Amino acid sequence: MTTLNTYDHFFFKDLAALLTGQIILPEDETYEQVRQIWNGGVTTHPMAFVRCANTQDVIHALRWVRSHGLPLSVRGGGHDFAGRALREHGVVIDCSLMRKVTIDPQTRTARIQAGTTASDLIAAAHEYGLVTTTGTGSGVGMAGLTLGGGYGPLMGAYGLATDNLLSAQVVTAAGELVIASPSEHPDLFWGLRGGGGNFGVVVALEYRLHPLTTVLGGLLLYPVEQAREVLHRYNEVIATAPDELTILTGFFQNPDGQTMLFLSPTYCGPKVEREQVLALLRTFGKPLVDQVQPVEYHDLIHALDALAPKGRHYYIQTQSFQGLQTRTIETLIEQGLPLTSPFSMISIHNFHGAASRVSASETAFALRQDHLMFEIIAAWEDQSADEEQKHVQWARMLSQSLAPSALKGGYINLLEEREQERIPLALGSNYERLLDLKRTYDPDDVFSSTIAHIAPAAS
Numbered sequence: 001m002t003t004l005n006t007y008d009h010f011f012f013k014d015l016a017a018l019l020t021g022q023i024i025l026p027e028d029e030t031y032e033q034v035r036q037i038w039n040g041g042v043t044t045h046p047m048a049f050v051r052c053a054n055t056q057d058v059i060h061a062l063r064w065v066r067s068h069g070l071p072l073s074v075r076g077g078g079h080d081f082a083g084r085a086l087r088e089h090g091v092v093i094d095c096s097l098m099r100k101v102t103i104d105p106q107t108r109t110a111r112i113q114a115g116t117t118a119s120d121l122i123a124a125a126h127e128y129g130l131v132t133t134t135g136t137g138s139g140v141g142m143a144g145l146t147l148g149g150g151y152g153p154l155m156g157a158y159g160l161a162t163d164n165l166l167s168a169q170v171v172t173a174a175g176e177l178v179i180a181s182p183s184e185h186p187d188l189f190w191g192l193r194g195g196g197g198n199f200g201v202v203v204a205l206e207y208r209l210h211p212l213t214t215v216l217g218g219l220l221l222y223p224v225e226q227a228r229e230v231l232h233r234y235n236e237v238i239a240t241a242p243d244e245l246t247i248l249t250g251f252f253q254n255p256d257g258q259t260m261l262f263l264s265p266t267y268c269g270p271k272v273e274r275e276q277v278l279a280l281l282r283t284f285g286k287p288l289v290d291q292v293q294p295v296e297y298h299d300l301i302h303a304l305d306a307l308a309p310k311g312r313h314y315y316i317q318t319q320s321f322q323g324l325q326t327r328t329i330e331t332l333i334e335q336g337l338p339l340t341s342p343f344s345m346i347s348i349h350n351f352h353g354a355a356s357r358v359s360a361s362e363t364a365f366a367l368r369q370d371h372l373m374f375e376i377i378a379a380w381e382d383q384s385a386d387e388e389q390k391h392v393q394w395a396r397m398l399s400q401s402l403a404p405s406a407l408k409g410g411y412i413n414l415l416e417e418r419e420q421e422r423i424p425l426a427l428g429s430n431y432e433r434l435l436d437l438k439r440t441y442d443p444d445d446v447f448s449s450t451i452a453h454i455a456p457a458a459s
């Protein structure tokens with residue numbers, strides 16, 4: 001049972017008087033509902049949620065929380081598996097209701113508020129036949145995704161989500177609203193693109209959009225007996241695949257309880273080349289299911305949602321590789337299968353093309369070589385400690401078995417607090433510069449509950 005450090009509404013009255021939004025406390029009926037994030041296994045109980053309605057609310061909240069010396073966290077879309085949007089006994093600056101999206105079809109740009117999800121942005125841009133890079137999950141917050149990098153089905157053609165960021169409005173630790181762009185606070189703009197939530201509350205983001213409506217996409221499913229053959233073929237194909245073809249692969253269980261290898265290709269190139277791409281995809285063994293067809297990107301992005309619904313218990317580990325070596329494929333199959341739960345899965349993102357052509361020093365996101373990013377996703381419903389241990393253990397063991405041949409570091413959005421030593425490795429040659437930036441923008445480490453936490457005192 002969690003003991004709450006509770007304060008009543010009277011304690012927050014001065015802040016409440018300044019807000020358009022609301023303050024939710026443990027004594028309120030809606031507290032439990034507001035506390036729910038994607039990972040139902042997160043038990044963190046904040047002392048308060050400041051449900052911000054606009055930028056001014058964020059500024060007031062930040063200044064008030066700091067003036068009272070209280071710990072805080074920032075919530076965007078609430079999809080961080082480790083639950084860093086919430087902080088035990090802390091105040092959550094909750095941006096999840098700030099979801100306005102404005103599209104400018106002339107300049108092909110989108111302006112979004114801090115709580116906007118991938119689905120919100122895709123739906124609004126779709127009205128104008130435009131898209132930008134998002135992740136594979138429709139409910140994921142664009143803020144957290146972008147601050148960590150943002151792998152997605154369009155990254156080969158358009159780069160990471162963060163590569164499409166044109167500017168951001170940020171409330172700094174000092175409670176000041178600043179613009180970060182190539183011409184204003186360029187240092188901060190650099191750090192936001194892959195440096196996590198270390199430097200402030202991002203209240204608005206502006207993205208470059210690209211003309212696109214339909215892609216070739218869908219699922220190909222193979223029995224595990226074909227996994228070696230298909231994964232070796234995958235490794236060959238991605239080495240020469242065009243930028244416009246990004247293929248996600250991995251394992252999940254179908255509703256009949258069979259573990260399947262899946263390929264989830266997205267091809268966003270010229271329509272006349274689709275037949276060629278289909279022919280290439282059909283060289284991957286004999287699929288039991290082949291649903292690859294022209295599909296609106298808008299619809300494609302919802303296709304995998306059912307695999308990772310909000311509210312289950314989740315635990316994620318990550319490793320990245322330069323290609324799929326035989327040893328990696330063997331470890332994956334020998335150690336990773338069978339999946340310990342019908343809901344667990346492994347997914348492998350192919351980082352390539354436009355995302356790889358950005359230099360390592362151009363943005364804070366440092367791993368700019370072609371690679372494969374593994375997500376080992378343990379998911380379960382039973383709430384017993386034994387169940388939890390079994391699934392967490394599976395993810396950790398598989399990750400450890402894969403680690404010797406993995407690239408150092410890993411994807412910062414998926415590294416948890418206990419893996420803090422992997423953060424400098426992930427940020428690579430950009431780490432020292434990010435440390436300086438942290439000392440400039442957040443010397444008191446106000447934003448310590450974040451993905452890729454950088455402690456300003458670190459030498």
Ligand SMILES: Cc1cc2nc3c(=O)[nH]c(=O)nc-3n(C[C@H](O)[C@H](O)[C@H](O)COP(=O)(O)OP(=O)(O)OC[C@H]3O[C@@H](n4cnc5c(N)ncnc54)[C@H](O)[C@@H]3O)c2cc1C
Pocket residue numbers: 038073074075076077078079080081083084085086095114115134135136137139140141142143144145146147148149150151152196197198200201202203308413449450451
């Ligand atoms: C179902 C699912 C699918 C996913 N798919 C992908 C994928 O395809 N590609 C990929 O790259 N990642 C993917 N992820 C990982 C995802 O990018 C990260 O979990 C990301 O941090 C989620 O962002 P959020 O805003 O929803 O997170 P939150 O939980 O709200 O926030 C997480 C952290 O991000 C920071 N943050 C969030 N909003 C702000 C803000 N406005 N200002 C400052 N800091 C902020 C804070 O540090 C916060 O602690 C996926 C996650 C899930 C659950």
